[in-house]
Amino acid sequence: MNNRTLLGFHYVLGILAFCFLAPHNSSGAASEPLAWDAESKQYTVKTNETHGHLFFSVTNVSNSEVIIENVTTSCDCTAATLPSKPWKLAPKQDGKIEVVVDVRGKTGTLTKQVSITSPTAPKMLSVSVTIPPGVFGGGITPAMGDRLRNQESSAGDRQAVFKADCARCHLAPAFGKFGGQLYKAACAICHDSPHRATMVPDLHKLNKETNAEYWKEWITHGKTNTLMPGFIMTEGGPLDQQQIDSLVDYMLITFNNPTNSTPSIKPAGKKP
Numbered sequence: 001m002n003n004r005t006l007l008g009f010h011y012v013l014g015i016l017a018f019c020f021l022a023p024h025n026s027s028g029a030a031s032e033p034l035a036w037d038a039e040s041k042q043y044t045v046k047t048n049e050t051h052g053h054l055f056f057s058v059t060n061v062s063n064s065e066v067i068i069e070n071v072t073t074s075c076d077c078t079a080a081t082l083p084s085k086p087w088k089l090a091p092k093q094d095g096k097i098e099v100v101v102d103v104r105g106k107t108g109t110l111t112k113q114v115s116i117t118s119p120t121a122p123k124m125l126s127v128s129v130t131i132p133p134g135v136f137g138g139g140i141t142p143a144m145g146d147r148l149r150n151q152e153s154s155a156g157d158r159q160a161v162f163k164a165d166c167a168r169c170h171l172a173p174a175f176g177k178f179g180g181q182l183y184k185a186a187c188a189i190c191h192d193s194p195h196r197a198t199m200v201p202d203l204h205k206l207n208k209e210t211n212a213e214y215w216k217e218w219i220t221h222g223k224t225n226t227l228m229p230g231f232i233m234t235e236g237g238p239l240d241q242q243q244i245d246s247l248v249d250y251m252l253i254t255f256n257n258p259t260n261s262t263p264s265i266k267p268a269g270k271k272p
């Protein structure tokens with residue numbers, strides 16, 4: 001028998017089955033046309049993953065075609081995709097629905113509903129995604145989930161980095177330090193981190209002229225609407241004027257400054 005006759009055969013069977021069985025369908029769970037491999041799925045996010053991927057397998061165990069019209073989820077952070085829309089499952093046909101949960105900025109366990117719309121086989125599924133603390137490596141590097149949350153809270157308030165739980169890494173280490181030690185404690189955490197976000201510039205490779213005013217201004221006030229905080233105490237930062245002056249001196253000596261270093265390393269295209 002070729003596929004076509006097989007399909008046709010099942011189709012006829014399906015219609016027959018529908019005519020005879022349909023009125024009794026509501027009476028038992030055993031007659032559900034779709035068999036799902038599970039009603040809920042769990043996934044644990046791994047290092048550097050920003051999304052949890054889950055799959056539900058489904059088989060049409062009935063003798064008639066089942067149409068899945070749509071799939072919706074309980075959260076903007078979760079997307080579910082059908083192989084096609086509408087998705088028509090012939091008798092005995094199986095397939096997969098992919099569910100993707102965006103875990104950026106999230107921690108703990110997220111549970112989301114996935115709702116299958118179908119005239120004959122509606123279904124409510126659920127997914128649960130766990131973002132374990134510390135999956136992004138030990139040491140002082142915060143978990144990625146934490147870090148993105150950190151970036152979010154900094155985007156709203158760039159001084160947040162000196163408050164609450166952030167203070168133990170971003171504020172306290174600066175206390176009582178000056179010059180190079182202060183740079184290591186207060187600045188290197190962001191600027192010299194191998195894991196730093198792309199918007200954090202490498203201060204060793206600034207393609208511009210720098211001077212005392214430049215360093216002083218950036219360290220004191222940072223920049224509004226960016227993640228660079230202002231470090232002066234009066235703006236909620238950890239540093240007093242004496243500390244800032246010592247840091248400015250250190251930056252002038254240690255970081256490449258075209259205005260007072262050898263002309264040969266001046267970037268091309270700059271004024272002579």
Ligand code: HEC
Pocket residue numbers: 140141142147149150151153154160161165166167168169170189190193194195196197198200227
């Ligand atoms: C356990 C120490 C630790 C804590 C707590 C911490 N941070 Fe960080 N933060 C770091 C490190 C280390 C980096 C450098 C990037 C990296 O290595 O992940 C960083 C980088 C950043 C950056 C630069 C952007 C980036 O991701 O590179 C911002 C903004 C930031 N942190 C804000 C915060 C805020 C806001 C809080 C509190 C809600 C906070 N941090 C809590 C250690 C910490």
Ligand code: HEC
Pocket residue numbers: 161170183186187188189190191199200201203206214215218219223226227228229231247251
């Ligand atoms: C919380 C992370 C974080 C910390 C801590 C931090 N910075 Fe920044 N810094 C940034 C980010 C993000 C920017 C980019 C701002 C922008 O988008 O323009 C930046 C920009 C700068 C710039 C401007 C670079 C340019 O493009 O001209 C200077 C200078 C600078 N930082 C110096 C420092 C110094 C010195 C310290 C220590 C006192 C420090 N930063 C601490 C995140 C940080």
